[in-house]
Each structure stands twice: as C-alpha cells, then as structure tokens.
Amino acid sequence: MFQNYSFKTAERFMRYVQVDTQSDPQSQSIPSTEKQKDLSRILAEELQQMGIKDAHVDEFGYVYATIPANTNKNVPVICFCSHVDTAPDASGTGVKPILHQQYQGQDIVLPDDKSIVLRSTELPYLKKLVGHDIITASGTTLLGSDDKAGVAEIMEAAHYLITHPEIKHGIIKILFTPDEEVGRGTAKLNLDKLGATFGYTLDGGEAGSLEDETFxxxxxxxxxxxxxxxxxxxxxxxxxxxxxxxxxxxxxxxxxxxxxxxxxxxxxxxxxxxxxxxxxxxxxxxxxxxxxxxxxxxxxxxxxxxxxxxxxxxxxxxxxxxxxxYRNMKEVLDQYPEVVQNAKEAIERSGLTVKMESIRGGTDGSRLSFMGLPCPNLFTGMQAIHSKKEFISVQDMNKAVETIVHLAGIWEEKASLILEQDI
Missing domain, CATH: 3.30.70.360 (Alpha-Beta Plaits)
Structure with missing residues (x-):
C-alpha cells in the first residue's frame, strides 16, 4: 500500500516545531497563549490546500476539518485528534530541529549545548532505532514532538487518504486542540460541531503502543x-x-x-x-x-x-x-471494545507488535471519552518529552501514518461485515 509513497511526515514535523506554541498554566485566557493560533492557522490553510473545504480555525484556536466518505456503507464517523501546544517545562522558542540520518547507536551531542547528550544507556529506546533517521532539537529548547508529531502524522494521513481514493473509508474528522498541556484541551470544544462517533488521539510514545487507560x-x-x-x-x-x-x-x-x-x-x-x-x-x-x-x-x-x-x-x-x-478513560472504553480492537488490528497491519500501555498521566482522550467521544491514544514515536533531550524517529512517525490509514479502512471493512450479517 505504501511501497511507492514518498512520506513528507518529517518535513511537516520539522516545519511545525519551529512555530512557538507553548501554553501557559497561569493564563486564564482561551487559548492560554495567542501564539498557539499561529500553527492552527497554518494547519487549516494546508488542509484547505489539500482540498478539505471546511477546514477552519475557530475563535479559541481549535482546528476542525472533514474528509468526506468515499463509500456508501454506514461507517461510524471517526475523529483523529492531536494538540498544537507544547509544554511549559522547557522553552519552545526558537526550536531548531536537527535530522540525524541513519543513526548507528552513537551518543548524540546537541550542538547548541554540548552538555546535553542523548545516550542509549540513559534512553534505552534509542537501541531500537539503529538505522532510523532521528530528529532532535539543538540543545536549548524542547523539540515539540508532544504533540506536533501527532499533528504531522494526522496531516500526512489526511494527504494520503485524499490522494489515494482506492482506500475506502467513512467520514473522517480532524481535530487539533490548544492547551492540552495545561489541562484545558477540551474546554471550548464543540462536540456537536465535530460530529464524530469515536475518536483517537495521536499523543503516545513508542511505536506500536496503544493506551486505553489513564490516571x-x-x-x-x-x-x-x-x-x-x-x-x-x-x-x-x-x-x-x-x-x-x-x-x-x-x-x-x-x-x-x-x-x-x-x-x-x-x-x-x-x-x-x-x-x-x-x-x-x-x-x-x-x-x-x-x-x-x-x-x-x-x-x-x-x-x-x-x-x-x-x-x-x-x-x-x-x-x-x-x-x-479528568477520569480514567478505560471506564468508558470498556463499553466500546471495537474502538480498541480496531486500533490493535491497524497497528498489526502496519507491521508492528501491539504494546498495550496505561498512561501515568492524561490526554485529551480522557476528557473526550467522558464527554461522549470514546477515544483511546495511539503512538506517535515521541520520546523524552518535555525535555531538551526529546527525540523522535522518522520511521516511527511514518508507521503512525500507516496506522491511521489502516484504521480508517478497517472501520469501513467492519461496516460491510455488519451489513452482510443484517442481510
């Protein structure tokens, strides 16, 4: 399916991280920082350029967009969601992403602060990434893969679905939120306007991981x-x-x-x-x-x-x-087992082993689940988040894109099975 496809996920990601979108826990405005809208506007414009006509930013910085269905089957409306803001824990101003091609297991010294070194002895996931292309920041800021990796992956998956109409799918909703890092990512979300039945946040870590439980x-x-x-x-x-x-x-x-x-x-x-x-x-x-x-x-x-x-x-x-x-989203997701099961199947179709995890934290998916949109969390590849040692694999990001595309197709396939049973 993806053999001859030239992924642009990394290029998107490296552009997005250079836009400062740090949120502010002390601010009472919505969004907490106006600069988050800078990226929201870029995303809405890029979606419109893809041909998604209803893509827009609302007054609170939320991006809403719809990929129309290309099947006549009765497929539940699925939403893919990520947040545009970065954490207050480290500076997000002047991010300089660096692509380290064909990583071979060596220590990675960040050039703008040589005291910051990524070592596999301290960051063991690096051992799994030998041969991968790795993106880091330069040493003075965080990278911003939490959650601009999820944003880039959803954007790339949207591009793939639009340019590959042979992939049959139902209505796909795209949602980008502000202020997730300060616990207000759904504060002004209009669920009726979104119009989705089930959702998936792209806000997880290791490739293949799927999280259906939070604090x-x-x-x-x-x-x-x-x-x-x-x-x-x-x-x-x-x-x-x-x-x-x-x-x-x-x-x-x-x-x-x-x-x-x-x-x-x-x-x-x-x-x-x-x-x-x-x-x-x-x-x-x-x-x-x-x-x-x-x-x-x-x-x-x-x-x-x-x-x-x-x-x-x-x-x-x-x-x-x-x-x-927020509350543990598993209390809701256990009532809709097909949401997690379809995600497992999509990860496996992408050639990965599913790793079920519990989040020692929360995501927008926690609140969304209790607001009426059951919403587990898919991997993005992000590692060492909220720190200057943050890094991500380009190959892991592309696997997340594949997972999104497979997931859209699986929901359409399962809808056909239901119709056949009804007959």
Missing amino acids: SADAVKLIIHGVITHPGDAKGKLVNALKIAGEILSLLPKDRLSPETTEKKEGFIHPIRVDGLSEKCTIDFIIRDFVTEGLQEKELLLQELVKQVLKSYPKSSFEFIVTEQ
Whole structure:
C-alpha cells in the first residue's frame, strides 16, 4: 500500500516545531497563549490546500476539518485528534530541529549545548532505532514532538487518504486542540460541531503502543490563612502561613505516594506550586490514581495531614478546594471494545507488535471519552518529552501514518461485515 509513497511526515514535523506554541498554566485566557493560533492557522490553510473545504480555525484556536466518505456503507464517523501546544517545562522558542540520518547507536551531542547528550544507556529506546533517521532539537529548547508529531502524522494521513481514493473509508474528522498541556484541551470544544462517533488521539510514545487507560485526576488547592502583624511587635501574635506550608510539605510521605517513588499503577500526591506571603499561602497539588475511588483516599490523607499541622496554630485556618480534572478513560472504553480492537488490528497491519500501555498521566482522550467521544491514544514515536533531550524517529512517525490509514479502512471493512450479517 505504501511501497511507492514518498512520506513528507518529517518535513511537516520539522516545519511545525519551529512555530512557538507553548501554553501557559497561569493564563486564564482561551487559548492560554495567542501564539498557539499561529500553527492552527497554518494547519487549516494546508488542509484547505489539500482540498478539505471546511477546514477552519475557530475563535479559541481549535482546528476542525472533514474528509468526506468515499463509500456508501454506514461507517461510524471517526475523529483523529492531536494538540498544537507544547509544554511549559522547557522553552519552545526558537526550536531548531536537527535530522540525524541513519543513526548507528552513537551518543548524540546537541550542538547548541554540548552538555546535553542523548545516550542509549540513559534512553534505552534509542537501541531500537539503529538505522532510523532521528530528529532532535539543538540543545536549548524542547523539540515539540508532544504533540506536533501527532499533528504531522494526522496531516500526512489526511494527504494520503485524499490522494489515494482506492482506500475506502467513512467520514473522517480532524481535530487539533490548544492547551492540552495545561489541562484545558477540551474546554471550548464543540462536540456537536465535530460530529464524530469515536475518536483517537495521536499523543503516545513508542511505536506500536496503544493506551486505553489513564490516571483519574483531581487538583487540590490548599489555602492557608495565617495572622499578620508588624514583625517588630509579633510575639504571640504572628502566625506565618509560609512556615505552616513548609511544615505540611515536609510531612508528605518520602518513600511513597509521590511521582518520584511510584511507578506503573501506583498513584500519588504531588505539590506543583507554592505561592503566597506570611499572611496567606497557597499550595497547588495534583492527585492521581488509576482507580477513581483512590483519589478521595489520598485527598482525605492530605486533609488530615493539614489538620494535624494546624493543631499547633489555633489562630490559623485553611481552605481545601478539590477540582475534578479528568477520569480514567478505560471506564468508558470498556463499553466500546471495537474502538480498541480496531486500533490493535491497524497497528498489526502496519507491521508492528501491539504494546498495550496505561498512561501515568492524561490526554485529551480522557476528557473526550467522558464527554461522549470514546477515544483511546495511539503512538506517535515521541520520546523524552518535555525535555531538551526529546527525540523522535522518522520511521516511527511514518508507521503512525500507516496506522491511521489502516484504521480508517478497517472501520469501513467492519461496516460491510455488519451489513452482510443484517442481510
């Protein structure tokens, strides 16, 4: 099917990563940064140039587009989705992508900061990529494969489907979202406008991986109220909220229940931000567990710890505000087994071995699943994301494109089987 096809996935990707789309967790605007729309506009224009007439960017930075069906069969409408923003963890300004052709297992020294070296001893996936073409950044920024790899792969798959009408498929929806990295990727999504029945995010890692399970997630905002007085006249009066915050943080378990001490399906309590003065201090936490009921257990534990500390400060008080972020998408996907099964088959048709994984995090697919669009997560090839050592294989990206195309065809094939059974 792809023997004589000249993939342009890498070229697309290397153009897209040079557009700064970093999101901002402290911003309250939607999208959180206007520069995300710069890439959204490029994508909509490229889709229109492919012949997708309805491709457009809305006021919030979402890109919507439709590839019409080329079959008369009753195929469910499938959506492929990726996010345009990059993480706040490392700079996304001035990304200089570098193509390392025919990687042979050597250390890769990034030229703009030679202290940053990609070694297979530290990044074992590199051992699987001998002979591949690898893309990195230059050493001063992240690369942005999370999730511009997914964006490039969807764009290339769209091009393939449009230029190869012999691949029969139903209606295909394309969706690019802003602000996934700050947890607001679906905040202004119009599902009715999208009009899809099932979806797939392209936001995973190793080639062949398929994720149908995520953390369930809450945010906790702990606000500590102290008592402020002039420090020159503070004896017996001042209650310092900053010191209380420090005591609370010092009592968090050091050998469990933290990201740095857990793995696989173990959850955690994770402080991510402290802000305040001696009168009032706020600590932001994220709470994670694969079992939704485990969130409440961890929140109760944290609340009891806070109460324990505040017993020594009777003039102080606190607020404990819990906000739901997302839930384990497996709770929804188990009700629609065909969505995951078709993805497995598509990966296998691409010549890869399926690797089922659970995400120690969340994707837009988590929220989409609970919004009514069951949506597992497909691989893109991205590795060492959110860091200056980020890298990706061109061959892995092209396999993701193949998987998308096969998946579109499989849904059409399965629709024909259903019709024959009905007859």
